[in-house]
Amino acid sequence: MPEIKKLKPDVPWVEIRSNEADWNKLGAAEILHMHSHLHIVRAFEQTVVDLDAAGLVHGPAHISIGQDGGAIGAIAPLRDDDQITGSHRGHHQFLAKSLNYVDGERTDPVTSQMSTSIKQLLHRTLSEILGLSEGFCKGRGGSMHLRWQEAGALGTNAIVGGGVPLANGVAWAKKRQGNGDAVITFLGDGAVNIGAVPETMNQAALWDLPICFFIENNGYAVATRVDEGTRETRLSSRGMAYAIPAYRVDGMDPVAVRIAVEKALQTMRSGEGPTIIEAEVYRFFHHGGGIAGSAFGYRDKQEEAEWRARDPLVRMAKELSDRNWLSADGDAEIARKAREAMSTIVDALTEEDGNRRKIVSSLWPSPDFCDAGQRGDLSEFEGVRFEELESFSGAVEEVKFIDLVSGVMDHRMEKDERIFCLGEDIHQLKGGTNGATRGLYQKYPDRIIPTPIAEQGFTGLAGGVAMEGTYRPVVEHMYPDFGLVAADQLFNQIAKSRFMFGGDTAMPLVLRTKCAIGTGYGSQHSMDPAGLYSQWPGWRIIAPSTPFDYVGLMNSALLCEDPVLVIEHVELYSSSGPGPTDDLDYYIPLGKAKVVRPGNTFTVLTYLSMTGLCVKVANDMGLDAEVVDLRSLDRAGIDWHTIGDSIRKTNNVIVVEQGPLTVSYGAMLTDEIQRRFFDYLDQPVKRIFGGEASPSVSKVLERAAFAGKEEVRNGFSEIMSDMGLGKRAAE
Secondary structure, X not given: OOOOOOOOOOOOEEEEOOOHHHHHHHOHHHHHHHHXXXXXXXXXXXXXXXXXXXXXXXXXXXXXXXXXXHHHHHHOOOOOOOEEEEOOOOHHHHHHHHHHHHOOOOOOOOOOOOOHHHHHHHHHHHHHHOOOOOOOOOOOOHHHOOOEHHHOEEEEOOOOOOHHHHHHHHHHHHHHHOOOOOEEEEEEOHHHHOOHHHHHHHHHHHOOOOEEEEEEEOXXXXXXXXXXXXXXXXHHHHHHHOOOOEEEEEOOOHHHHHHHHHHHHHHHHOOOOOEEEEEEOOOOOOOOOOOOHHHHOOOOHHHHHHHHOOOHHHHHHHHHHXXXXXXXXXXXXXXXXXXXXXXXXXHHHEEEEOOEEEEOXXXXXXXXXXXXXXXXXXXXXXXOOEOOHHHOOOOEEEEEHHHHHHHHHHHHHHHOOOEEEEEOOOOOOOOOOOOOOOOHHHHOOOOEEEOOOOHHHHHHHHHHHHHHOOOEEEEEEOOHHHHHOOHHHHHHHHOOHHHHOOOOOOOOOEEEEEEOOOOOOOOOOOOOXXXXXXXXXXXXXXXXXXXXXXXXXXXXXXXXXXXXXEEEEHHHHOOEEXXXXXXXXXXXXXXXXXXXXXXXXXXXXXXXXXXXXXXXXXHHHOOOEEEEEOOEOOHHHOOHHHHHHHHHHHOOEEEEOXXXXXXXXXXXXXXXXXXXXXXHOOXXXXXXXXXXXXXXXXXXXXXXXOOOHHHHHHHHHHHHHHOOOHHHHHO
């Protein structure tokens, strides 16, 4: 017979229920304060239900009525410097945190008047949900993207689980600041099963981050029951997998929730790491709008009635009444003030239109605001020293490309303590898989942070750090293909953050990755990411082709308030070229291309390792070709001035990229060139690129899949032939 030993979790997993003594201990003033906030949130949500029914809410309205008491209880003990992130159903979370910020006084809500600051909060929040310019995000966020950084509400999120890694980044920053601040990230029962959440929980536990994963278990992910999505329906059980203390609590009891959060805060503020709270709650309506879920057949009226009998608003009113702390008339007065405030706000935002109401037209954002604020204005570069190799006065020698990759990062980290790096294996192997962080772990052991293999988790963490604003993360994706694992964080979160939160949310994040075409690493390690990232206007993209340019462009990336993708090429790592030996403090402007080989016959537009190759082929063929190193590849960074000057001179263009036809950067660039410079072109823009498929491992098949010397030479011959100069090219 085998020996069987029963295992026990290393951390507590307990259930919390409040009792009479807990309510008494909390006291009249505190419970009345929470109760008044719950009335305000309830009146706000009912107003949204009414406006949605009237057709005035464009898009979804995920109502929290029923589960709103859990957010009130969770947020009541937080400090202003504590932070929250929320889910798509986040009105109650956002309002609870914001109310705590603007309404810190424990005045009698029955006799006192609602403050102007509370009314302004409600006005701006409803404006946002209606898509109006006075909203917190200027109408761009709507119901699902509510952010007010000053209040500690860092953003609700439309992607299930999408805000959880970002919250981890905020917690990382808070831990490093050392002030004892904590973060609560609210997520639903459906989010527990999405990959970003367990990745984030693991990292939070690994690094003892002060974050509480607050699971609002309302029993349904839209119409899918919890037991249809997971075998273990007690979702707080997830804590045992990551050694995170976990609490299960009646979420319809705000006092019980508050007790659980206070216990969690004690753990987090003492540096003991993350916590999990599972609050059993119930939304009274369907997934969106004000219709009961039973109308759609996935739950019955009896179940809804049983949960409605546990309404947290009714529960609090009864507990207050039983203690003679609040009369029925007093409760009605608090409710009346909340409803009256919302009615006044609705009157200010809408106007009569026959027998209906419509939005006051002057409150809509201007259509001119449609594309504004997708990225910063680069004002942070005012006064910096821009240099090019030809004008550089410092010492220059032939240096290895890879040495300056680690060298400039060392220099910047020495000068700017905000910069830190994270990624897989960056502390080992003498500076990662290619030496890009060589020597940095020994010099900055707390700022070179090795991560688990969890790209979505640690990329999102970096995004959260950047949003918090104190530190500047440099993320390494070992290969760009791995970015597809982190696609939600890269493109739905990091790329869109500034735009969807109103155009003012900086995202100072640098993402380094390497293009490994030609190294035999196959289809899932050889991607050129330029074509993918260029589809997202939030990203700036740089592609240095020389050691000198790498230093100047990396300095610019680390100064920029937007996310910057830095593409490096494995082929360039082992190459040498002119580079600085003592002055590493210059910058190269983002959005500035460079003519690296002047010519008059045709223009070559290229980047990364293909720049040097195109120059060499043109030299070998004796062609009068002008080669332009694009350097900045994002749409906002394309240097149309330099490109245009060259095209107007040569009247012929060829776009050269190493990678395949699919997910191609050159396709976008070619289309734009022909639209902008059609009148100056003697023939359609030509292109040189690889095959349709991604590279294979086989050396022969891989070589057939990408563009190299032969393809460039053939392309140059073809464009010369089309110009009637084929014989001269052959000579």
